Amino acid sequence: MGGENNEGEMGFKHVDDESGISRVGVTSTDHFFSSVDWDPVVSGGGFSSSHYTSMVMDNPGMSCFPHYQTGSGYPDMPPSLLPFGDCVGGGPVLGSDKKGESVGRLIRAGESHQVSDDVVLGAPPSRKRRQLEAESSQRNKKAVEEFLEEPQRGSDQSQKKHKNDQSKEKESSQSEEAPEKNYIHMRARRGQATNSHSLAERVRREKISERMRLLQELVPGCNKITGKAVMLDEIINYVQSLQQQVEFLSMKLATVNPELNIDIDRILAKDLMQSRDVSSTPTLGLNPFSGFQGTIPNTTLESELQSLYQMGFVSNPSTMSSFSPNNGRLKPEL
Amino acid sequence: MERQIMNNKKRLFSVEPTELSPSEVFTRKYTSHLVPALKKLNMDKSPSPINQLTVKHEVDKALALSAQEFAWSGFLLQKLSSSNNPTTTTSSSSNGTRILEGSCKEDEDGEIEEKLSELRKLLPGGEEMNVEEMLSEIGNYIKCLELQTIALKSIVQDTT
Numbered sequence: 001m002g003g004e005n006n007e008g009e010m011g012f013k014h015v016d017d018e019s020g021i022s023r024v025g026v027t028s029t030d031h032f033f034s035s036v037d038w039d040p041v042v043s044g045g046g047f048s049s050s051h052y053t054s055m056v057m058d059n060p061g062m063s064c065f066p067h068y069q070t071g072s073g074y075p076d077m078p079p080s081l082l083p084f085g086d087c088v089g090g091g092p093v094l095g096s097d098k099k100g101e102s103v104g105r106l107i108r109a110g111e112s113h114q115v116s117d118d119v120v121l122g123a124p125p126s127r128k129r130r131q132l133e134a135e136s137s138q139r140n141k142k143a144v145e146e147f148l149e150e151p152q153r154g155s156d157q158s159q160k161k162h163k164n165d166q167s168k169e170k171e172s173s174q175s176e177e178a179p180e181k182n183y184i185h186m187r188a189r190r191g192q193a194t195n196s197h198s199l200a201e202r203v204r205r206e207k208i209s210e211r212m213r214l215l216q217e218l219v220p221g222c223n224k225i226t227g228k229a230v231m232l233d234e235i236i237n238y239v240q241s242l243q244q245q246v247e248f249l250s251m252k253l254a255t256v257n258p259e260l261n262i263d264i265d266r267i268l269a270k271d272l273m274q275s276r277d278v279s280s281t282p283t284l285g286l287n288p289f290s291g292f293q294g295t296i297p298n299t300t301l302e303s304e305l306q307s308l309y310q311m312g313f314v315s316n317p318s319t320m321s322s323f324s325p326n327n328g329r330l331k332p333e334l
Numbered sequence: 335m336e337r338q339i340m341n342n343k344k345r346l347f348s349v350e351p352t353e354l355s356p357s358e359v360f361t362r363k364y365t366s367h368l369v370p371a372l373k374k375l376n377m378d379k380s381p382s383p384i385n386q387l388t389v390k391h392e393v394d395k396a397l398a399l400s401a402q403e404f405a406w407s408g409f410l411l412q413k414l415s416s417s418n419n420p421t422t423t424t425s426s427s428s429n430g431t432r433i434l435e436g437s438c439k440e441d442e443d444g445e446i447e448e449k450l451s452e453l454r455k456l457l458p459g460g461e462e463m464n465v466e467e468m469l470s471e472i473g474n475y476i477k478c479l480e481l482q483t484i485a486l487k488s489i490v491q492d493t494t
Binding site: 204214219235240242249253256 | 390397442457466490
């Protein structure tokens, strides 16, 4: 509980910044709430100014509340009874609201002392909060964000929606980055809007970016390209060139067709040697593409070469060297 | 001997001789579709020169048949069955349109949209897909094209 000590202290240092205080208080309360029952607090604790920090430890942040309410510095902490009274009054409420309140209310603790509610939401990331709260209010925003995020992990959809609304209301003075969780567990980042439309939009965009990244691995020479437009250009060029190649090869095939005397195994053997160069890059990047692994193993050595290939060639930049005759060129691994 | 050497290198990984990678599966399917078709073409039309378009048609058909787990293969088959002329390659025409359209768009999003629609045209059935789906399909389409290229090269080299 030493951590909480610090939290309490630091929180109190932020007396001037009420929102910060509230947040801090909340965090410490959060920390306490989740781990401590109301009873010990109510039944009596070491409420005394001298044991302030310890009080913070033992009594879930309730000691903080009076300060926020009165706005007085913590040195002027009222006798134990006062916080008791306040806390007790708020106790049942808090207890009942343990899970119901959104974190947004946490942020607005300056206005009311109901901050404690939100605290209960989840496992208190006390240490993180402590570090963050030690910083300026900007960092506090981040703390809020993290605090918002972490309890959400275990919370259900209704809570998330609640937070959604709360954080929207809160947006004015605080950051808007209260993370929103939808069914796909997206996390809003700092400075991003949080209404449901933009969230869905963001999810969609991230999916698309994900696909673009995979395509980047698939298309040779695109590792250094940043930017959707250029990347799309490259993809288009590549697909067109592949199609042209196919066309050219089929044309060639038409001319040589009469001599068709093909042994499939031989073709596959050649394919193995050639395909190694072609598809070296996307060996592991193709999971969304139904698990293609970029190898065309030979008949007899298929699996071994394939696994070798996968392990050895993962980091090879794809060079499309198969478009130049590479028959019989074996990789040194063999 | 080779197996031993390779076993040493890959002892961490399970090796099952019967395991087929998707690429291999595709290539096998592809060659098994194409080669008989070509032979049939060859035999049927030996008196007259084989039509290029017919070969292309067979090539595309083999591609579509070998990749039926993907959405675009269905569209490709549709195209093939609806016309005798293969319509998968749109190289020259699409290049021209792309250049024209690209220069007219100044809005970046508009450009990207243009390119996306361009990409859609390249992919069989791309017009009917949404963007995410299209991007995934493009990925495996590229992969299949690569494998097809390799297979065709082998076939060509084998016969020359």
